[in-house]
């Protein structure tokens with residue numbers, strides 16, 4: 001059994017705290033106002049080296065095995081750690097199992113949602129509560145291997161802010177792997193982030209990242225995009241992936257539509273939030289230009305008496321392209337006007353502030 005109070009020597013602030021004074025002083029009369037240095041002391045358990053955040057929804061068969069694997073890896077690392085299980089409104093016995101496990105293990109924290117809010121919500125709450133300097137997220141279905149945690153932590157210590165797992169050899173049905181390849185490729189091209197597997201559940205974050213990115217809706221698929229936009233340094237390592245042993249996937253075919261819409265949201269709320277014309281403008285200009293070239297060519301033909309416009313459907317298509325193009329440009333301009341009138345100031349992610 002590792003000592004959870006041990007800390008690695010290069011640990012930054014805050015400092016570890018001695019065992020809780022409250023427990024020892026039970027029955028001793030408390031002075032009315034405590035001396036200032038004691039008042040300012042952080043509460044016990046206010047930080048950890050590593051927090052593991054596990055969102056789960058109906059994963060009763062996997063939990064015990066997962067917890068054992070986590071404990072054996074984390075125990076060997078000789079660090080101070082916590083494991084946060086976020087029960088996303090499970091309707092099976094997941095919560096009861098977690099509650100029993102927590103009784104014998106003080107590294108565990110269990111949060112239970114009143115209903116199923118989705119993986120992003122579970123991660124967001126886990127991020128909020130996590131006290132570790134490095135935060136690891138992983139799925140509860142045993143598809144991710146806890147043995148990867150030490151090397152991921154090492155990469156964060158090397159200077160990366162986010163390390164994403166890359167399931168290079170994937171143990172999933174082909175109906176999932178092919179669309180996923182496509183999504184990863186498109187996302188990488190559109191965002192300029194050079195990683196292969198955006199939606200891998202196994203990731204490691206520097207504390208600042210989880211405290212600053214806002215994950216909502218189903219944006220958990222695109223956390224690297226959000227983090228990249230805030231200027232965090234992203235890396236990836238190849239991780240082992242295992243087939244789902246128990247239960248079944250919680251994301252059906254709907255994941256592809258949602259995934260696509262979420263990509264739009266991710267791009268929109270990062271790259272184009274303050275400059276919508278840069279998204280709509282180029283599309284509009286391209287369509288208008290294409291329509292104009294087609295129609296101009298047909299008009300010249302007509303003027304030379306070579307054709308009559310009445311029986312050239314292409315002429316109609318050209319006109320439509322022009323109209324649609326102008327609409328795109330107008331939409332972009334409208335967006336610009338709306339973004340100018342918004343009163344909330346833009347948020348900038350500040351890395352350091354030397355005073």
Ligand code: UDP
Nearest residue numbers: 055056057088118119139140141249250251
């Ligand atoms: N999950 C969750 N809430 C949901 C759906 C899924 O917390 O509404 C959890 C799920 O229990 C698992 C992880 O998110 O721990 C990944 O889900 P799943 O394995 O079904 O996704 P896949 O591996 O098929 O992409």
Ligand code: MG
Nearest residue numbers: 139141143244
């Ligand atoms: Mg899974």
